[in-house]
Structure formats: structure tokens, C-alpha cells
Amino acid sequence: SQQGEEDPQALSIQEGENATMNCSYKTSINNLQWYRQNSGRGLVHLILIRSNEREKHSGRLRVTLDTSKKSSSLLITASRAADTASYFCATAGMDTGRRALTFGSGTRLQVQP
Amino acid sequence: DGGITQSPKYLFRKEGQNVTLSCEQNLNHDAMYWYRQDPGQGLRLIYYSQIVNDFQKGDIAEGYSVSREKKESFPLTVTSAQKNPTAFYLCASSWTGTGTSGSGEQFFGPGTRLTVL
Numbered sequence: 001s002q003q004g005e006e007d008p009q010a011l012s013i014q015e016g017e018n019a020t021m022n023c024s025y026k027t028s029i030n031n032l033q034w035y036r037q038n039s040g041r042g043l044v045h046l047i048l049i050r051s052n053e054r055e056k057h058s059g060r061l062r063v064t065l066d067t068s069k070k071s072s073s074l075l076i077t078a079s080r081a082a083d084t085a086s087y088f089c090a091t092a093g094m095d096t097g098r099r100a101l102t103f104g105s106g107t108r109l110q111v112q113p
Numbered sequence: 114d115g116g117i118t119q120s121p122k123y124l125f126r127k128e129g130q131n132v133t134l135s136c137e138q139n140l141n142h143d144a145m146y147w148y149r150q151d152p153g154q155g156l157r158l159i160y161y162s163q164i165v166n167d168f169q170k171g172d173i174a175e176g177y178s179v180s181r182e183k184k185e186s187f188p189l190t191v192t193s194a195q196k197n198p199t200a201f202y203l204c205a206s207s208w209t210g211t212g213t214s215g216s217g218e219q220f221f222g223p224g225t226r227l228t229v230l
Contacts, residue, residue, distance in 0.1 A: 013159035033218065042203055043156075088155055092216040099163055099209065100146060100171065101216050103156040 004040050005104055006089060014108040019076040021107040023034055023089030024069075030092045033101065037086045046074075046087075081113040116140070119204050119222035126191070126198065126229050134189045134225045136204035143209040145187035146219065149173060150201040159202075162187055163209055191227065199229045 007022045012016055023032070031050045035043040049056045049072070056063045062075040075085045086108045090101040117138040126132045136145065144163050148156040158171030162181040177193025181187055186208075191198045205219040 007220070030216075040201075040226075042223050043205075043219075044221070047219045048218060090156075090219075098169075099144065099216050100158055100161045100169075101219060102158070103148075104154040108153075 006087070006107040008107060009105070010108045011092045012112065013079060014112050015081055016077060017079055019083070019109055019111070020080050021074045021087050021109070022072070023072045023104055025072075025089075025104075026070065026087075026089045027091075027095075027103075028094045029067070032063075032072050032095055033090045033092070034063060034072075035088045035090060037088065037106070039085075042090065076109075079109075079111045081111050083109060085109060108113070116175050117204060117206050117220050119202075119225050121225060122223065124225055124227045126227060128229065129193045131190055132227070134191070134202055134204075134227070135208070136187045136189065136222060137185055137187040138187075138206040138220070138222075139185060140206055140220060141184070142206035143184070144216075145181070146205040146207075147171075147177070147179065147187070147189045148203045148205065148225075157205060159189065167222060197229075198227055198229045201226050 005024050031048050033048045034046040037043045047058050047063050049063050060077045065072045086106045088103050088106045090103045121136045131168045146161040147159040150156050157173050159177050160168055160179040162168035165184050168179050168181050178190045204222045207219045
């Protein structure tokens with residue numbers, strides 16, 4: 001099942017602009033994670049935010065989590081052409097019988113030089 | 114170097130054949146996972162294993178089988194029962210989540226692209 005849904009599905013911006021991607025999910029979570037995937041490659045972990053956290057920063061990345069709205073956002077500031085990739089949110093649910101992540105459908109980001 | 118490897122990078126299968134995808138990790142992780150990714154889509158969980166000699170079905174296990182005889186290895190067999198196996202297959206590993214911490218960061222291999230001829 002696809003718990004997370006990213007919005008927008010695709011985003012094209014100019015280098016130097018900020019990129020914002022949103023993720024919505026359906027069930028209660030322990031944590032939410034963001035991953036990046038370059039075309040034809042494996043995923044790389046970017047950041048993890050726990051259910052009791054509201055905001056987290058890592059370099060040019062800022063993640064927010066609103067558990068009341070079951071949503072998260074990923075902001076990439078001062079984007080670079082090298083940020084071109086697909087970005088996925090993934091949720092770790094509260095169900096201890098399923099110790100696995102559920103991934104969303106992703107946002108494809110294109111940063112124009 | 115620590116990491117997770119998958120082989121082969123590209124695999125071609127004829128109708129009715131079983132094929133096995135390899136996944137190896139030297140990160141000393143207890144948990145390993147297999148995902149399927151179709152073009153322009155997210156990842157769907159096929160099987161996962163939290164410990165040696167134990168594994169659980171994911172969301173799309175039909176037509177697939179796995180084994181976990183060693184901590185380092187989690188091979189995936191795509192059987193002839195899988196009617197539409199053409200996809201990109203990703204293996205991942207992680208530390209096992211403890212208590213209420215949930216699943217943590219997963220480390221991914223480079224993937225195997227399977228095509229049915």
C-alpha cells in the first residue's frame with residue numbers, strides 16, 4: 001500500500017530558487033523519512049523526523065512534520081543543478097508487527113542551470 | 114568499504130523462468146528488505162527480514178520468494194508465477210528498530226533492472 005502521497009508529482013525550478021515538496025500519509029507514525037533517488041540508482045537517506053518533532057534542519061534541507069494534518073514538507077533552499085532527482089517520503093508506522101517503511105510515489109525535481 | 118551490493122545490474126528473463134537476484138551487505142545490519150519500483154512510481158515492499166532464518170511478506174509478495182540463511186545475504190527469487198516481473202528491484206538494509214522507535218534509516222543497493230523477454 002502507498003501510504004505517502006507526494007505533491008507535486010513533478011517540479012521544475014531555476015538554480016538558486018527554493019524547492020518545496022509535500023507528503024501526506026494516512027496512519028499514525030513513529031517517524032517520517034525523506035530519500036533522494038538519482039535516475040536509475042538506489043535511494044539515499046536525507047533526513048528522519050520523529051513523530052514528536054515539528055521541524056528539523058540538515059544543511060540546505062528543512063523538514064516539517066504536522067501530525068495533526070498527517071503531512072510533512074521538504075524544503076531545499078538555494079537549489080543547484082545537482083539537486084535534480086526524485087524525492088520520496090517514507091513512513092515508519094506504529095504497528096510493531098510491520099517493521100518496514102511505506103514509501104510514497106515521489107516528486108521529480110528538475111533544477112535548470 | 115561498508116555497503117550493500119546487488120547483482121546483476123541488468124537481468125533478462127524468458128517467460129516461465131525463475132531468476133534469482135543477489136543482495137549482500139557488510140554493514141552488520143540485522144534487517145534487510147526487497148522493493149519493486151515501476152517506472153515513475155514509488156517503492157513497493159516485496160519481502161523483509163528482521164533476523165536470520167526469518168522473513169515476512171510485504172505488500173506484493175505473490176510470485177516472489179526469499180531466504181535469509183546468512184545475516185549478510187538476502188536473495189530474491191522471481192518465480193514464473195509473477196506475471197509482470199519487468200521492473201527495477203531495490204534491496205535495502207537497516208538496524209532493527211527497537212521499542213517504539215520504529216524503522217530507522219535504510220541503506221540501499223544500486224538496484225537490478227529485470228526485463229522479461
